[in-house]
Each structure stands twice: as structure tokens, then as C-alpha cells.
Amino acid sequence: MAGWLSGEVVELKRWTQRLYSLRVEAPVDPFRAGQFNRLSVMVDGERVARPYSYVNAPDERPLDFYFITVPEGPLTNHLVTLSPGDTVDVMAKANGFYTLEEVPDGEVLWMFATGTALGPHLSILKTEAPWRRFQRIVLVHAVRTREELTYQDTIDAFRDHGARFQFVPFVSREESPGALPGRIPAAIESGLLERHTGLPLTPDAAQVMICGNPDMVRDTSEVLKGRGMTRNRRREPGHITTENYW
Ligand SMILES: Cc1cc2nc3c(=O)[nH]c(=O)nc-3n(C[C@H](O)[C@H](O)[C@H](O)COP(=O)(O)OP(=O)(O)OC[C@H]3O[C@@H](n4cnc5c(N)ncnc54)[C@H](O)[C@@H]3O)c2cc1C
Numbered sequence: 001m002a003g004w005l006s007g008e009v010v011e012l013k014r015w016t017q018r019l020y021s022l023r024v025e026a027p028v029d030p031f032r033a034g035q036f037n038r039l040s041v042m043v044d045g046e047r048v049a050r051p052y053s054y055v056n057a058p059d060e061r062p063l064d065f066y067f068i069t070v071p072e073g074p075l076t077n078h079l080v081t082l083s084p085g086d087t088v089d090v091m092a093k094a095n096g097f098y099t100l101e102e103v104p105d106g107e108v109l110w111m112f113a114t115g116t117a118l119g120p121h122l123s124i125l126k127t128e129a130p131w132r133r134f135q136r137i138v139l140v141h142a143v144r145t146r147e148e149l150t151y152q153d154t155i156d157a158f159r160d161h162g163a164r165f166q167f168v169p170f171v172s173r174e175e176s177p178g179a180l181p182g183r184i185p186a187a188i189e190s191g192l193l194e195r196h197t198g199l200p201l202t203p204d205a206a207q208v209m210i211c212g213n214p215d216m217v218r219d220t221s222e223v224l225k226g227r228g229m230t231r232n233r234r235r236e237p238g239h240i241t242t243e244n245y246w
């Protein structure tokens, strides 16, 4: 089918029982950090295809996709059977508007992710643009259990930016020293997140990117709207840029 390329699996990294990174070599078209491609396989003669964000920066290879197996999920349960040398189809062209080009300037860039939606934020932070455009950047990653705080080496590399970068993990379903408990919207509402970082989450200072679980995206957006923030639209710039994973 037009648009599909055959990619070669170079690594399937297993982080936990359910979390994996699939690394693929394929001659894809240039893309913007934060965009997604599609992974696809033929199962019983039918094409199964799903969108996945790039974790790698546009100039980085291999392509890196971070996924969780969902119970009975048709594609993810197939992806975990792949080995180096196997093929997986990808699209030549990436898609999506969860990119920094869609985000107006501001003082502080807040990036909120649940689970595997950490990926597009890492791709963006590996590029120069966010560091050129924002004085301070806060990456917030919310997971259920501590072992799901993955890609720590990648995140540690951003610490070269010193006090300009903060990483705030949330672990919701077990005690985890060093991580905040509970959920992102509650920590915004109570002021805990601003106290913890010492940074404002206000319309005059902040731009906010939110990606992952659609309930988290909705609940976080609602709390921010209560603070006078608006959705960022091309014709009417605001403060909130979002992407739902399902
Ligand atoms: C724009 C976009 C980008 C995406 N990027 C990624 C990505 O980088 N990594 C990734 O793991 N998934 C990503 N997804 C979700 C992905 O496309 C698949 O839906 C997912 O991997 C499950 O595929 P499946 O065929 O196994 O099950 P599906 O039939 O597609 O999904 C079954 C159910 O699983 C749940 N679910 C799906 N994806 C997730 C998820 N990531 N975390 C928690 N629950 C989920 C939902 O309840 C969904 O209805 C993205 C989705 C969109 C729309």
C-alpha cells in the first residue's frame, strides 16, 4: 500500500513486564520533534496499524518508539514478539501537531505526560528549540509504579542545562521516595507543583503541553482553564497544547 515502508527491527528493549522500546531502521521522511508515525504489521492477512510518537530526535537514528502492551491490544501484543532482523512497516511521512512550532513563546515550558506519552517530550527536548525559546522547562512524568519511570539516562542528560531544567516524577500507586504522590491535576490545584518547582503555572508566564491518557489531558486542562489559561489555537494563541493517546 502506498506510503508504507519496510523497517528493520534493530532492538526490542524491555523495561518492565509491559513497557518496551522498539528501535527500527527505516528511510523515513524528515519529521518534526513531537510528531508521530505509524507502526503496522499484517495479522491473518489484515493490516493492523497504530500511531506511535517518535522518541528519537529528527536527526537521531535508529527510530525509537516507546509502547505499553494493553490487555488484548491487537498490535502491541504482536510488537512484543518481534526480534532484531524482523520487519515492521512504518509510514514514510510523519503526522501531528504536538510540536513546538504550535506553541507560543513563554517564560516556562511545562510538559505533562502519563505513561508512554513521555516519548514526544523527550524527542522535543533533544532538539535545540525549547532551550532557545524558554528560560525554564519542567518535564512531569506520571506513572503508576516506580519501575515505570523509564528513560532516566535520557532525562539525566537534560540536567546539563542546570537549573533551567527540572524533572518531576509522579508515582500514583505506591510509595516512591523522590516522586510526588497522586495525580497531576490535584497537585496543580493544591499548589503543590508550583511549591515543589518554585515556578509559576500562570497565564502570564507559562506554556503547557499535555499528552497521554485522555482523562488526564481533560482533567489537567480543566484545572488550568480555572486559572485563566486557554487552549492554544492557530488563529487564537493560548497556553495549552494537547494530544490524546486514545
Ligand atoms: C497520536 C497518537 C500517538 C500515540 N503514540 C503512542 C506511543 O508513542 N506509545 C504508545 O504506547 N501508544 C501510543 N498511542 C496509542 C497506540 O496507537 C495504540 O493504540 C496502543 O499502542 C495500543 O495498540 P493495540 O492495537 O495493542 O490496542 P488498541 O486497540 O489500539 O487499544 C486498546 C485500548 O488500550 C488503551 N491504550 C491505548 N494506548 C495506550 C497507551 N499508550 N497507554 C495506556 N493505554 C493505552 C486504550 O484504552 C485503548 O482503547 C498513540 C495514539 C495516538 C492517537
Ligand SMILES: NC(=O)c1ccc[n+]([C@@H]2O[C@H](COP(=O)([O-])OP(=O)(O)OC[C@H]3O[C@@H](n4cnc5c(N)ncnc54)[C@H](OP(=O)(O)O)[C@@H]3O)[C@@H](O)[C@H]2O)c1
Pocket: 018, 068, 069, 070, 071, 114, 115, 116, 142, 143, 144, 170, 171, 172, 173, 182, 183, 184, 185, 213, 215, 216, 217, 219, 220
Ligand atoms: N501500568 C500497569 O501496571 C498496568 C496494569 C494493568 C493494566 N494496564 C493497562 O495498560 C494501559 C496503560 O497503563 P499506564 O499505567 O501506562 O497508563 P495510565 O492508566 O494512564 O496511568 C498513568 C498515570 O496516569 C494517571 N492518571 C490516570 N487517570 C488520570 C486522570 N484522570 N488525571 C490525572 N492522572 C491520571 C494514573 O494515576 P492513577 O494510578 O491514580 O490512575 C497514573 O499515575 C491501560 O490500558 C491499563 O489498563 C497497566
